[in-house]
Amino acid sequence: MSFESLLTLRERLRRREISAEELTRYYLERIERLDPRLRAYITVTPDQALSAAREADRRLAAGEDLPLLGLPVAIKDNICTRGIRTTCASKILENFVPPYDATVVERLKAAGAVLLGKTNLDEFAMGSSTENSTFFPTRNPWDLERVPGGSSGGSAAAVAADLCAASLGSDTGGSIRQPASFCGVVGFKPTYGRVSRYGLVAFASSLDQIGPLTRTVADAALVLQVIGGPDERDSTSWPEPQPDYLEALKAPVEGMKLGLVREAFGEGLSEEVRSVVEEAFRALKDLGCELREVSLPHMEYALAAYYIIAPAEASSNLARYDGVKYGFRAEGRDLLEMYKKTRSEGFGPEVKRRIMLGTYALSAGYYEAFYRKASQVRTLIRRDFEVAFREVDLLLLPASPTPAFRLGEKTDDPLQMYLSDIYTIPVNLAGLPGLSLPVGLAEGKLPVGLQVIGPQLADDRVLALAHHLERALALELKPPLE
Amino acid sequence: MAISKEEVQHVAHLARLEFSEEDLERFTRELSSILDYVAKLSEVDTSGVEPTYNALRLTNRFREDQTRSSFPPEEILANAPEREGTSFVVPRVIRS
Numbered sequence: 385m386s387f388e389s390l391l392t393l394r395e396r397l398r399r400r401e402i403s404a405e406e407l408t409r410y411y412l413e414r415i416e417r418l419d420p421r422l423r424a425y426i427t428v429t430p431d432q433a434l435s436a437a438r439e440a441d442r443r444l445a446a447g448e449d450l451p452l453l454g455l456p457v458a459i460k461d462n463i464c465t466r467g468i469r470t471t472c473a474s475k476i477l478e479n480f481v482p483p484y485d486a487t488v489v490e491r492l493k494a495a496g497a498v499l500l501g502k503t504n505l506d507e508f509a510m511g512s513s514t515e516n517s518t519f520f521p522t523r524n525p526w527d528l529e530r531v532p533g534g535s536s537g538g539s540a541a542a543v544a545a546d547l548c549a550a551s552l553g554s555d556t557g558g559s560i561r562q563p564a565s566f567c568g569v570v571g572f573k574p575t576y577g578r579v580s581r582y583g584l585v586a587f588a589s590s591l592d593q594i595g596p597l598t599r600t601v602a603d604a605a606l607v608l609q610v611i612g613g614p615d616e617r618d619s620t621s622w623p624e625p626q627p628d629y630l631e632a633l634k635a636p637v638e639g640m641k642l643g644l645v646r647e648a649f650g651e652g653l654s655e656e657v658r659s660v661v662e663e664a665f666r667a668l669k670d671l672g673c674e675l676r677e678v679s680l681p682h683m684e685y686a687l688a689a690y691y692i693i694a695p696a697e698a699s700s701n702l703a704r705y706d707g708v709k710y711g712f713r714a715e716g717r718d719l720l721e722m723y724k725k726t727r728s729e730g731f732g733p734e735v736k737r738r739i740m741l742g743t744y745a746l747s748a749g750y751y752e753a754f755y756r757k758a759s760q761v762r763t764l765i766r767r768d769f770e771v772a773f774r775e776v777d778l779l780l781l782p783a784s785p786t787p788a789f790r791l792g793e794k795t796d797d798p799l800q801m802y803l804s805d806i807y808t809i810p811v812n813l814a815g816l817p818g819l820s821l822p823v824g825l826a827e828g829k830l831p832v833g834l835q836v837i838g839p840q841l842a843d844d845r846v847l848a849l850a851h852h853l854e855r856a857l858a859l860e861l862k863p864p865l866e
Numbered sequence: 867m868a869i870s871k872e873e874v875q876h877v878a879h880l881a882r883l884e885f886s887e888e889d890l891e892r893f894t895r896e897l898s899s900i901l902d903y904v905a906k907l908s909e910v911d912t913s914g915v916e917p918t919y920n921a922l923r924l925t926n927r928f929r930e931d932q933t934r935s936s937f938p939p940e941e942i943l944a945n946a947p948e949r950e951g952t953s954f955v956v957p958r959v960i961r962s
Contacts, residue, residue: 483945619924620922622922685906687903707947708956717957737896754907758904798899
């Protein structure tokens, strides 16, 4: 049963070839054996997982048919799980046990999924390498000296190494797509609002979006079908019902017009990534797609706008960590001293950097120059996409300018680290759906992801194209772990 | 765009953070270089451009105003760093 897709495993469970308990034990055994090297998980919950698996077996025996019945999944540790600690990889939440499930977790459980545990991330989802975790860095299953990407690095590595059948991540500036690209799995950030953010620990609320990391595109469609759709507990969730994503995969792609984003194929793109994605373009032409160049003239300003908007929202969202109601507390003689000591000792350097940047950008006298200006540039970026989508059905660009980099390579230079998200950030600013699909190995060793971007709410179209391309490429990606 | 050490100290106070002298120097350097980078936004002509705060342009949605049960106090207090009865304990706020 190794390295199989959710849909294949589901079939095997339904045919009773394997039991949910056997499947869960398979993953728990792999976690025990391989995770000491990879460190994809912060918390593993074997007892709860086995008891949920046995319950799934009872329901399978009774002929129940639920979309994820008996399938073991992992959850990024910034998504609340009732009774299971949710740390955000931060000292400040090290002992936090939520009294409720996030909507996505509630929906996974209702669909019969088995939760294996919580995966590592950059603290509060801030970072591009999972080196900013308070606890330990996660390693890339393809090369243990390299990072898995971030911030959903634990979730991506867990799927890539077959330490779960699928996982959830969150994507504020590329945190699902970039690690998916580095680890050779499918990572999908749906349209903003398609998936409820209730129970996702907020980083930058106007950009955050939960999405699946999976082995195949069809698996991503299946997970999205389960976790997506309107939620009255999140007022920013899209009120209309979602389409049938699995059904949408059957849509033909012949004649589709695909735009290659000119600004992404110039300076800064590594030759190894370029040559792998160009192979994928040839496959798309063979599928009957028409490729043409398009321009996003304001793309070069997206990173700067993001590094005002996201920290500004983060500085406000992270104001709640004051040592009073939950989390870590440091002692102080008075309230102010307690707040300052708690936050200074509880947050790591990257989180502090962003809180400082955000507080500065929102402070008196600077709001117009920074936050308002960045939000206006956000409008121009959104409009660039709208113009491009008048000409083409979908856009293509790499998920990251380079394959996975080495641990420690960028930790001393925040700006260099930020640049690794340059191709993913514009998508969050415009609220679009974006998917990273593995399209090959750079120099035969490290995975490369191609990003497919659609107009708002065209999640189904993105999935359909990626599904057809995946089938055309027919890659078998298995990291050299054992 | 240079930011002074004093400004960083002031922002740290607003953000309820404090830094050692060494960290203060490092943060001042790093924030200056990031602000230098974001200064490129000033190259963009944004006159007459409405800002985007929510990409989907959703307006507020309201649910029925119904009373419903919330979490029991015991569950909410379970994560408190310090508590007494049904209250969170904080250092004294009112001076005697």
